[in-house]
Amino acid sequence: MQLFDYFRSSASYRVRIALNLKGLDCEQVGVNLLKGEHKGEEHLTRNPQGFVPALALDSGEILTQSLAIIEYLEEVYPAVALLPQDAIGRARVRALAQLIACDIHPVDNLRVLKYLTGELGVSEEQKTRWYQHWIEEGFKALETRLSENETGTFCHGDSPTLADICLAPQIFNAQRFNVDLTPFPRIMAIHQAFEALDAFKDARPENQPDAG
Numbered sequence: 001m002q003l004f005d006y007f008r009s010s011a012s013y014r015v016r017i018a019l020n021l022k023g024l025d026c027e028q029v030g031v032n033l034l035k036g037e038h039k040g041e042e043h044l045t046r047n048p049q050g051f052v053p054a055l056a057l058d059s060g061e062i063l064t065q066s067l068a069i070i071e072y073l074e075e076v077y078p079a080v081a082l083l084p085q086d087a088i089g090r091a092r093v094r095a096l097a098q099l100i101a102c103d104i105h106p107v108d109n110l111r112v113l114k115y116l117t118g119e120l121g122v123s124e125e126q127k128t129r130w131y132q133h134w135i136e137e138g139f140k141a142l143e144t145r146l147s148e149n150e151t152g153t154f155c156h157g158d159s160p161t162l163a164d165i166c167l168a169p170q171i172f173n174a175q176r177f178n179v180d181l182t183p184f185p186r187i188m189a190i191h192q193a194f195e196a197l198d199a200f201k202d203a204r205p206e207n208q209p210d211a212g
């Protein structure tokens with residue numbers, strides 16, 4: 001398999017964690033977002049949305065959308081489960097994952113930030129405030145959800161799931177943009193738990209071959 005990714009891309013970071021947790025070998029191919037390589041013809045044939053990640057399978061199929069890629073890996077390589085056994089548990093994990101991946105991350109994406117500072121003439125300071133605001137809003141709700149009984153060492157129980165996979169990159173982004181994380185003790189306790197795992201550490205942006 002080949003993963004087309006970018007070291008600081010949150011969606012790529014999710015897939016890297018999933019591959020590591022499942023112990024799957026995958027060649028990484030860097031697509032530099034700052035150089036606009038994701039908008040080039042070569043990458044657009046992989047993903048017409050011009051996003052990373054894209055996962056090329058040995059069969060030649062190319063998968064896109066990080067959550068769809070991770071669900072594919074889960075179905076084909078079930079050995080280290082990233083979703084609970086019960087349907088209610090799976091729904092909770094997917095809800096926590098989507099709270100982050102669908103409701104926080106997209107509004108802080110590179111193309112949105114570029115539109116704010118470019119077309120709309122927003123200042124760097126306002127852009128940062130925008131970025132922080134949507135993380136704070138989402139994390140408030142997540143922190144409340146993590147008070148539920150199903151939460152364990154990780155977002156759901158005592159082993160990492162899709163929810164933790166989405167949370168790790170979002171915390172990385174929050175720290176990069178100086179979001180005050182002290183109001184979120186449950187989130188940060190879980191962060192400490194998964195950062196102790198090699199699968200999460202090895203997937204961190206600074207540990208990628210294309211890290212600048």
Ligand SMILES: N[C@@H](CCC(=O)N[C@@H](CS)C(=O)NCC(=O)O)C(=O)O
Pocket residue numbers: 008009010011012033038050051052053064065066067101109110111112
């Ligand atoms: N929903 C997509 C989002 C992918 C995405 O947002 N990728 C970002 C990097 S994290 C990207 O390629 N951004 C390019 C841009 O914003 O121009 C997924 O989960 O894969």
